[in-house]
Amino acid sequence: EAGVAQSPRYKIIEKRQSVAFWCNPISGHATLYWYQQILGQGPKLLIQFQNNGVVDDSQLPKDRFSAERLKGVDSTLKIQPAKLEDSAVYLCASSRTGATNEKLFFGSGTQLSVL
Amino acid sequence: KQEVTQIPAALSVPEGENLVLNCSFTDSAIYNLQWFRQDPGKGLTSLLLIQSSQREQTSGRLNASLDKSSGRSTLYIAASQPGDSATYLCAVAPFPNSGAGSYQLTFGKGTKLSVIP
Numbered sequence: 001e002a003g004v005a006q007s008p009r010y011k012i013i014e015k016r017q018s019v020a021f022w023c024n025p026i027s028g029h030a031t032l033y034w035y036q037q038i039l040g041q042g043p044k045l046l047i048q049f050q051n052n053g054v055v056d057d058s059q060l061p062k063d064r065f066s067a068e069r070l071k072g073v074d075s076t077l078k079i080q081p082a083k084l085e086d087s088a089v090y091l092c093a094s095s096r097t098g099a100t101n102e103k104l105f106f107g108s109g110t111q112l113s114v115l
Numbered sequence: 116k117q118e119v120t121q122i123p124a125a126l127s128v129p130e131g132e133n134l135v136l137n138c139s140f141t142d143s144a145i146y147n148l149q150w151f152r153q154d155p156g157k158g159l160t161s162l163l164l165i166q167s168s169q170r171e172q173t174s175g176r177l178n179a180s181l182d183k184s185s186g187r188s189t190l191y192i193a194a195s196q197p198g199d200s201a202t203y204l205c206a207v208a209p210f211p212n213s214g215a216g217s218y219q220l221t222f223g224k225g226t227k228l229s230v231i232p
Contacts, residue, residue, distance in 0.1 A: 004158070042223050042225060043222050059219075108156065111156075
């Protein structure tokens with residue numbers, strides 16, 4: 001079974017530039033999550049999708065971050081404009097149905113450096 | 116607001132030792148607790164999930180316990196190996212909001228384990 005795919009693996013941009021990350025979850029998984037992990041911290045949920053609908057985006061900085069999952073499969077996360085404090089690893093995860101007792105499967109992440 | 120603390124932040128042990136990683140949380144009203152492993156430059160791998168009604172879960176050399184009333188969990192690793200070197204994170208899930216379906220895990224900062232050959 002293929003895992004969660006993310007690209008790119010690394011991205012370096014200057015502040016005020018825009019950047020986009022892509023995620024392809026495990027086939028058949030209805031629920032997709034984007035997490036932000038700042039160095040030395042645990043991951044923080046940014047947004048949760050159930051199929052192509054948003055379930056929770058309460059911690060997404062909506063003035064600069066946006067995400068979509070138009071066909072209920074792959075997803076993109078965009079930052080525009082980026083700030084220095086956005087430097088982090090952006091992790092995508094998926095689960096089969098989104099039930100709270102399910103294990104989450106994580107991708108390897110995109111490491112973003114904002115200079 | 117739920118807070119998860121993991122102590123120690125880093126741990127170094129010789130190969131073959133048994134070891135315990137600690138996790139504490141401030142709000143005991145949790146639905147489940149998970150232990151994850153994170154290797155450098157990689158995502159997280161779920162190791163064990165303990166439901167709030169359970170006391171422990173075992174997988175191979177790993178045993179996780181949960182004492183919800185005291186807000187504590189431990190991850191016991193038996194006969195440690197160099198391949199166990201990684202950062203171990205615990206995360207707690209709140210009870211599902213009715214109809215909302217949000218699954219917002221609260222993570223600790225992790226314990227970085229080094230097993231010396």
